[in-house]
Each structure stands twice: as structure tokens, then as C-alpha cells.
Amino acid sequence: MTDLLLISVFFLFVMGAVAAAGYWFLTRPRPAAVLPSGLGGEEPSLLAHTFRVIGETVPAVERPRHPVRARLEAAGYRQPSAPAIFFGVKTAAAALVAAALGWTTVLVRQELLVSMLAAAMGVGVGYLLPDRVLTLLIRRRGDRLRRGLPSALDLMVLAVEAGAPLDQAVLDCSRELRGVFPELSEEFNAAYLELRAGKMRVEVLDRLAARNREPELKKLTALLIDSDRFGTSLGPALRSHAAHLRTRRRQRAQEAARKVGVKLVFPVFFLIFPSVLAVTLGPALIKLFYEMLPSLEF
Known part of the structure; x- marks a missing residue:
């Protein structure tokens, strides 16, 4: 029993250390995260460089359409070396x-x-653990993006109705959301x-929807694309969509x-x-036991 307890404690310690290291790497501050993929990035640390060297041994990492790259982009990691580092963490x-x-x-056991x-078993658990952490990070980032969309739409309505272009x-x-919703501000x-770089507005909005897995953000980009394509007024459409998002948020809170x-x-x-059972019935059971004890003695 003692050996099993020691094994369990040691296993939990190792799993916690690996999870903490991967979580720290994936959630550490990224000053250059506001730049699109390929425009720059911070100087990698020694640990990140080591993971990247390990991960570069996987040939599929270099494919630009690799599913892991899309998941990392959805989690907010746009550096070109992010897939290699992630595979290094998994390995x-x-x-x-x-x-x-x-x-x-x-x-x-000595067997x-x-x-x-x-x-x-450890290979399987250790290799799948970073995927689970990445899934949680994608979900958390999507929740933060969704919470900031109603406020962003209100600001966008004010700017558009004041005569500013999209x-x-x-x-x-x-700029206004940088301190409150930094993830949405980065997007x-x-x-x-990308618009300043000369890309078409439809292409930029499609990329914005593709690199994020939040459905409400995809609906917003579809609304902006349709308004740009058909020349309709943005103000009423954005105001109606903001009201819809607030209704959805209230429904999720009620659920x-x-x-x-x-x-x-x-x-x-x-x-x-x-x-509660011990507090309420405990004294009565003790009293009943002491009263019945003499009758049970022979």
C-alpha cells in the first residue's frame, strides 16, 4: 500500500511539473503578439529554443496548413516557430x-x-497532455473574445456613425479595448x-475568421463582408448584432x-x-448506545 501511494504521488508530481512547464511556456507574456504571423516576434528563450530544436525533427511541422498550426493560431500563438516548439514540448x-x-x-516492482x-503508458499520457492544455487555452481565449465583442461593436457603431471608415x-x-480585452484588441x-499592407478587406476579414474558432467572431466578419459587398449601412447592422450578442450572453448566463x-x-x-447527518443524529445515537449498553451486558 505504501509503495502504491509513493508511485501515485511521484506520478502526480511529474505530471504536474510537465503541465506547469508547458502551461508557463504557452501563457507567458508575448510583447510581439499584436503583429500578424510572419511580421516579427520576440527573441526566443533558451527553453523555447531547445523545444524548437526537438520539434523540428518532425517533418510535418513545416507544412503551412498543418492542423496544429491552425490550433496554435486559434490559441493566439502566431510565431512561425510555434508548431516546432509545440511538438518539442510534446516530445x-x-x-x-x-x-x-x-x-x-x-x-x-523490479520487473x-x-x-x-x-x-x-507514460509516452501516451505525456504526448497527449499538451494537446489537452492547448484545447483549454483555445476555449479560454474564445470565451474572452466573445465577452469583448458587444463592447467592441458599440465602439464600432460610434465610430462608423461619426463618419469614420471601417x-x-x-x-x-x-486602441480602446487594449486594457480591457487584450485578445480582441490584438485581433x-x-x-x-494587414489592411494597411494593401490586402483586400474581404481577404483580411476571412483571415480574421479563419485564425479564430469563435463562432460569434465569424458571424461578425460575415456581417462586415456582406455589408462591404452589397454596400449596405454598417451602423444599424452592427447595432442589431450587438443586441443579439447581449441576448446570447444573458441566455448563456441563465443556462x-x-x-x-x-x-x-x-x-x-x-x-x-x-x-449534517453526523451533527443531527450523532448525539442521539450516542445517547441511545449508552442507554442500551446495560441491557446488552450479560
Whole structure:
């Protein structure tokens, strides 16, 4: 029992260390993140350089349409070396977890077959763990983008109705949202820089929708593309879409509130209910035990 407990603690420690290292690397501050992919980036650290060297051994990383590159862009990592670094993190995590599990089982069981099975399991767990972390980061970034869209649309409506062109409205939104919704500000700033570089507005908006997996942002880009294509007024359309987003946000909040009761069933049943039962019935059971004890003695 003690050996199993030690193995579990050591395994959880190794998994936590690998997850913390990958999470720190993926969420560290990125001063150059406002630039579109390929326009620049910060100087890579020694750890990032090491992961990139490891990841460059995977030939598929260099493909521009690799699915991992699209997922990293959705998480906000637009550096050209991001896929190689990510594959380096996956490879290092797989090797570290496999070595830790194999070494631990050798010390405890001293059986080669068990150690090989544990190492194989560690390879799978360590290789899939960064994918799970990346999925969580994509979801969190999508939530932050969605929360900032109603405010961004209000600012865009004010700018458009004041006579500013769409390009200037996008830049104004990027500046005003920088301190409140930095992810949305980065996306708008990247779109503005691409417009200044001479790209077509439809192409820029398509890229904005493609590099993010948030459905509400894709709806906004579709609205802007249709308005630009058919020449309709942007102000009323943006105002109506902002009202729709606020309605959707209120509905999501109500849905989450209704789910709270169901989620509280297990904590109440397994944590609160036994405590209440012990407090209410405990004294009565103790008194009943002492009163019935003399009659049970022979």
C-alpha cells in the first residue's frame, strides 16, 4: 500500500511539473503578439529554443496548413516557430513521463515487463497532455473574445456613425479595448495592419475568421463582408448584432445558473449531507448506545 501511494504521488508530481512547464511556456507574456504571423516576434528563450530544436525533427511541422498550426493560431500563438516548439514540448513531455514511470516501476516492482508497460503508458499520457492544455487555452481565449465583442461593436457603431471608415473604426476599437480585452484588441490590430499592407478587406476579414474558432467572431466578419459587398449601412447592422450578442450572453448566463443545482448534487450528497447527518443524529445515537449498553451486558 505504501509503495502504491509513493508511485501515485511521484506520478502526480511529474505530471504536474510537465503541465506547469508547458502551461508557463504557452501563457507567458508575448510583447510581439499584436503583429500578424510572419511580421516579427520576440527573441526566443533558451527553453523555447531547445523545444524548437526537438520539434523540428518532425517533418510535418513545416507544412503551412498543418492542423496544429491552425490550433496554435486559434490559441493566439502566431510565431512561425510555434508548431516546432509545440511538438518539442510534446516530445519532451512524453520522454519525461515515460522515464519517470519506467524508473519508478523498476525501483518498486523490479520487473522489466511492468516497467515497459508503464513507460509505454507514460509516452501516451505525456504526448497527449499538451494537446489537452492547448484545447483549454483555445476555449479560454474564445470565451474572452466573445465577452469583448458587444463592447467592441458599440465602439464600432460610434465610430462608423461619426463618419469614420471601417479601417479607422477597427483601429479605434483596437486602441480602446487594449486594457480591457487584450485578445480582441490584438485581433483587430492585426487586421488593421494587414489592411494597411494593401490586402483586400474581404481577404483580411476571412483571415480574421479563419485564425479564430469563435463562432460569434465569424458571424461578425460575415456581417462586415456582406455589408462591404452589397454596400449596405454598417451602423444599424452592427447595432442589431450587438443586441443579439447581449441576448446570447444573458441566455448563456441563465443556462449556467440553471446548471448549478445539478452540479451541487454530488458535493451536497458526499460532503455536506454526511456532516449534517453526523451533527443531527450523532448525539442521539450516542445517547441511545449508552442507554442500551446495560441491557446488552450479560
